[in-house]
Amino acid sequence: MKPTAPTYRPDVYATRAILDPYPHYRRMRELGPVVWLPRQRAHAVVHHAPCKEVLLADDRFRSERGVALNPVANRLSRGTTLNSDDADHERRRRLLAGRLTPKALRSMREEVELRADAVVEAAVSRGEVDGVVDVARALPTSFVPDLIGWPREGREHLLPWAGATFDCLGPANARTLRAAPRTLRMMRFARSVVRRGDVLPGSMGADLLAKVESGEVRREECPALMIDYLAPSLDTTISAIASTLWLLATHPDQWQALRADPSLVPNAVNEVVRVESPLRAFSRWVAADTEVAGTPLHRGSRVVVLYASANRDERVWDRPDDVDVTRDASQQLGFGQGVHGCAGQGLARLETQAILRSLLERVDRLELTGSPTWGRNNIIHSLDRLPLRLVPLRKAAP
Template identity: 75%
Template sequence: MTTTVPTYRPDVYAPDAILDPYPHYERMRALGPVVRLAKQGVLAVTRHDDCKQVLLDDATFVSGRGVALNPVANRLGRGTTLNSDGEEHDRRRRLLASRLTPKALRSMRDEVEQRADAVVAAAVQRKHVDGVVDIAEALPTSFVPDLIGWPEEGRENLLRWAGATFDSLGPVNGQTVRTAPSTIGMMRFARSVVRRGAVLPGSMGADLLEKVGSGEVQRGECPALMIDYLAPSLDTTISAIASALMLLAEHPDQWAALKVDPSLIPNTVNEVVRLESPLRAFSRYVERGAEIGGVTVGAGSRVVVFYASANRDERFWDAPDRFDITRNATPQLGFGQGAHGCAGQGLARLETQSILRSVVRRVDRLEITGAPTWGLNNIIHKLDHLPLRLVADGKGQ
């Protein structure tokens, strides 16, 4: 073991690094299993096996002291599933788990697929579309708010609020400061919804308020729990759908293979999440001294787990920068691992697969008609705009 940790001096949360992160990840991986981020003063883990080790050892690398890189967000995040450990984490996760089980997802499959097909049909009718606004955002924003129970009022702000919630989990930088009012606005709105009981009947939010009445949940927990499930259920899914459209348009050979064999759609989603991971990184607090890749990490340290780097680690993946829908992409870490694996990943997969099934059926060619635009966010890797031309498949109408 060694306590020698190399330092990485560029700011990986600077705007240029957010927009083009992969050269930074590659250089950090080359430095060693653990590197110190000079700008943030924390440790970073960037290789696949080391990231997986940290994620699976939630007794050593804990989330209860926050997963953000700033103390304000970690303090405000108390009471969420994301920022809890052990029995408390399991209890909070169970509160809403019934809505996200495989059985529950099967019951909503038909509705999701119908909504997805309507989105794609409308896009094909228009021919020239923004793959983000007209397709990727359209399905989650039509379905997830209903599932969670948000009232119709205020929904026009949900995407902005959700993005700000993720921004707040980065370090204190321009992004965090700029989006702080939206972060505060979302929490105020969530508290107002819970206080007024203004959730939709039969929704996750309604389930929570029923549990308040039975004493299973404290009313004060409800706003954070509703946000806990809203933000990831929107941004990560939107990212995956938009990235899938971009990658398939950029790689006609892969698109042709998917048209021939649509059974590759589930694996395509894994490969998209691997190559363009929606989540960049979250941090963990080191509860007790540990070893990562032969490097000793002391108790009280904070370690940032870079999922997006792990998913392109050349030590683990063959030709990691190549988009290949036939590779076994199951070991990708884009949805996390272990106790804190994304609770909504089943829904994200269902929505993304449903869009792709409809696109494969209805579209003959995907053509990018302008430069894709990536968004600035400390945590979420997401396209802001994707100009597309959809050439209809006459057989799919």
């Protein structure tokens, strides 16, 4: 495949770039809307407008050959909603996404808020916590596996397996190779869950298996569809909640703005997903010779959509590296866009907003008590450790 855009030589999937990605994205955007990544032998779309264009043009930029940057992961992810197009995609999405529509989520709101309160109260009573383990992971892991219907046995593997599944969607680098055995274990486990019919009653998995009985779906389709929802349902939201805590601890003015006007909470979640996009990038397969932002792209090539770069595009936002909960962040692309736009974003927003509201009701301020560390993953951008003090609000004297 020949480059048709300026070359960006550094490897954006190398550990150093994973830990400090934003200077790379800025230099890529300076080169143009589309750049050539020689290591990945793919073009990367790095400005906001062309990223959105690629995501919306699912007739030209296809997902059915996979959204990973290596052929093995693309083959293994066949049968998922993420890796399908047209009628196949619509059908798969219809099978499960109905459980996560705004209407369906309304009945879950109260439970999520109660759980968020319990998580925040426990953290506040401890005072000093790891914001990742004690807050960000605590909420999604307490109920999302139940919602999907994953059996209780083996849940300790879920986070490592889900993280590995994301790693494998990167290029064929050492990180992908190391993660492969854990991804395969998750797939094997999902197959055995479906074979045994071992899903929790009333869950999304139970809905799916009921559709096997009614002939709407074949049993062999179910493991991929369950992984489709389970794998992206944890790390992504954990990333958004942990980044929320970190950004508010390090930007007390933003915390004060939210305290002064809690109606900013939904926008604050958009702003966090904009500034610290939990998913860096996925790719598309180019179905016909075409062009994006004046760059010719050849049939059969791969194009990387860098959500995390689009979300800091200076053509769309002033001071894009600054966090500002009062700016309009609704155009962020962190949940994708178009037919493959995140099917779980309502749930992720509900969880992150619930934690934030609960903190605003109980906490005077958040303080870092040590250095945070960032995780190393080809796709997921997330904190691994966030030492934090939650200073409680003083109760008014009776």
